[in-house]
Amino acid sequence: MTSARPFNFAPGPATLPEPVLRQVAAEMLDWHGSGMSVMEMSHRGKEFGSILEAAERDLRELLAVPANFRILFMQGGGLGENAIVPMNLSRGGKVDVVVTGSWSRKSAAEARRYADVQIAADIGKTGVIPRDWALRDDAAYVHVCTNETIDGVEFHELPQLATGVPLVIDVSSHLLSRPIDWSRVGLAFGGAQKNIGPAGMTMVFVRDDLLGHALDICPSAFNYETVAANQSMFNTPPTFAIYVAGLVFQWVKGLEYAGKRGLAAIEQRNIDKAALLYGALDASGFFKNHIDPSCRSRMNVPFLLKDDRLNETFLAEAKSAGLLSLKGHKSVGGMRASIYNAMPLEGVQALVGFLKDFEARHG
Structure with missing residues (x-):
């Protein structure tokens, strides 16, 4: 069923599939006979537990996420992850950032609060992703924004880092739009409000070996190891956003x-x-x-x-x-x-x- 709604080209929060919006509206007052809206449910109850379980399962299936990656549903947005990532992965050491636009530039600036940041390459005003990167063998990780929302620059293939340093990718504005080569990734993160759902939720995909290295100053609610150990339930998760995202995952699975x-x-x-x-x-x-x-x-x-x-x-x-x-x-x-x-x-x-x-x- 479709309507004559305008076409919304907003960069985020962005347009959502109309069938999903209609299902959300139909279930707003009573989710599956529970007598409650999802917004009213206890995040510890069996009803929301089933929503969270299905959302994670469908997301893992859609993106073929390997078993050695944890999927975390967090708050803070992509901008927040610019601080949360270095607090978890930098170990107070070195971080290399490839600047391809506004968002990766912000990531570098934020990471400098927690690590020794080097700009490994900079797109400048060329409009072309630079090929020559000055990477340090002893960096804790290399950060790239694989789709720059403001500048319109996208990596159509992930880099293969010869040094073995983990690659961190900000996939906020193209998450779920294409497959991800997980063999080249240590951690991926993205806000939901582009392709997946309402603002308020961030998805983090982190390889098991990168857990357990958070700085002492990292808040416990943002410690990836803690969040993973509690199945994204250490604090109250963004329940309604997870619910809508789960419906979007189902919509993607059924799209032909x-x-x-x-x-x-x-x-x-x-x-x-x-x-x-x-x-x-x-x-x-x-x-x-x-x-x-x-x-x-x-x-x-x-x-x-x-x-x-x-x-x-x-x-x-x-x-x-x-x-x-x-x-x-x-x-x-x-x-x-x-x-x-x-x-x-x-x-x-x-x-x-x-x-x-x-x-x-x-x-």
Whole structure:
């Protein structure tokens, strides 16, 4: 069942699958005959226990998470993990960060509070992920943001670190949009509010051997070993966000597209959506994306108008056309279309049609 809702291109909190929203609405007052909303349940009760168990099981299945990785459902968001990760993994030593945009730059700045941070490489204004990294053999870990939400830069293949130093990846804005090569990862983290659910929950995937090294100053509720030992229940978890995320996991598992199902279907649909939008931008003399095609994000597509004096007109006309939240981040300006998992192909088609019409009238 669908409706005539506008297409929401917000970068996060972001659009959710309409079937999930409808199920949440239907279960709001009474979850499965329990007489309670999920928001009213005890996190220690059997009802929520079944929700948490199913969510973790489905997430592990979708992403093929190996048995030697723990999945933690935490609070604090991706920004909070910029502190929580070094408090757990740095051991007060060295951390190398590859800067590919705004978020990895923030990660480096925060980690400096707890470790000796080196910028191993910096994208600068090149629009291309640098190939030459100055990595230290004795670093506690290497940090990369595999999809930069603001800048529209994405790693389409994870690096293979020759040093054996653990790789930490911030996957906040493309988690569940594609598979993850876990053989190259020590820890992955991401906020839920892009592809998975409402704000308030962060998912952490941490390899067993990286547990148990938290600094003394690390709060117990953010100590990965403690959280893992208590199955994400050391403190009250973000119960409603976990519930909605679980419904999204079920939606992804059941999705069919281009003869594929589940995560493979989501990935193919994301590839097709991104190709359609970038193709329209590249064919235009009016709109411009400055990121090299080798590392363009499938999730977040920033673009500039030929004349930025038309920005407000563009946004007003887009809103009237049912295309919402296209304003770019204040640090880079212009526009940004976030085309996460829940954005249907029809939404991108509508945006492309609007771009062509706008250029014809204002170009």
